[in-house]
Amino acid sequence: MIGHPFYILEEVDSTNNYAMAQVNSGEVTSGTAWFTGNQTAGKGTRGKKWLAAPGDISALTVALQPAALPLSRQFMLSVAVALGAHDFFSSYAGDETAIKWPNDIYWRDRKAGGILIENVIRGTIWQYAIIGIGINLNQGKFPEELKNAVSLRQITGKTWDGPTLAKELCHFLDQRIKQLTPARYDQFLQEYKAKLFRMNIPAQYRSGDTLFEGTIKDILPSGLLVIDTGHELKEFGFGEVEFILR
Known part of the structure; x- marks a missing residue:
């Protein structure tokens, strides 16, 4: 226990x-x-x-x-x-x-x-x-x-x-x-x-030196985060994307 x-x-x-x-x-x-x-x-x-x-x-x-x-x-x-x-x-x-x-x-x-x-x-x-x-x-x-x-x-x-x-x-x-x-x-x-923060809500993110708009659409069983960038669905592992907060 x-x-x-x-x-x-x-x-x-x-x-x-x-x-x-x-x-x-x-x-x-x-x-x-x-x-x-x-x-x-x-x-x-x-x-x-x-x-x-x-x-x-x-x-x-x-x-x-x-x-x-x-x-x-x-x-x-x-x-x-x-x-x-x-x-x-x-x-x-x-x-x-x-x-x-x-x-x-x-x-x-x-x-x-x-x-x-x-x-x-x-x-x-x-x-x-x-x-x-x-x-x-x-x-x-x-x-x-x-x-x-x-x-x-x-x-x-x-x-x-x-x-x-x-x-x-x-x-x-x-x-x-x-x-x-x-x-x-x-x-x-x-x-x-x-219960996920920002699920299906458009927001800003950063990957490397790239700032982009996207919407979280899914979490895969492996833990990968799936974001719709408006052009494609991109998968991110831990540490590969930053949430831009107000």
Whole structure:
């Protein structure tokens, strides 16, 4: 069960780094979770930093053995985790919560959280997925360079207890992971697309040095993003396209 055991770390550079070290030590059971409200060198996708003042961010990492999921279905784990995080955040922030491809949590057009999954693969065996989730919790304001960020406190007007919410997040993740069977892959993907930020909405994107208008039309089972540019349907992998935000 995700969140059993559940450890609270007073301060850590990165909950993902800490979890990876514990997994490599061989002393971890699947479902173990680590939480901190003070992450000094948090990691985002593609090497980005995820930093916040102590207590502002809820940083949770879960070590999970993917069990029956084959390596070819890695994106389905990402989908399940994103849906679980969406379930959790929308329970407080409401139905304006969305998933920005591949797995950021958005409220309206602002980023509320991010997910980073790092894998431990030995040979052809997917031994562990290290699932890191950072939720903007109690920030009253953000630096100018993070003008599209938002916290749960800003949305609700309330200050939140990090460990309590992290345990709730574990519950939502556990429900989704338990439902993730081959018979439900298509159902999960359809639900993911129904919650997707900018799905079927024209917007601006950048790929390399090219700025273009396009409309998200589909997400493939492999995780590729399909955008209609008006001239053709183009497929993009992770890191190959940038969302232009206001």
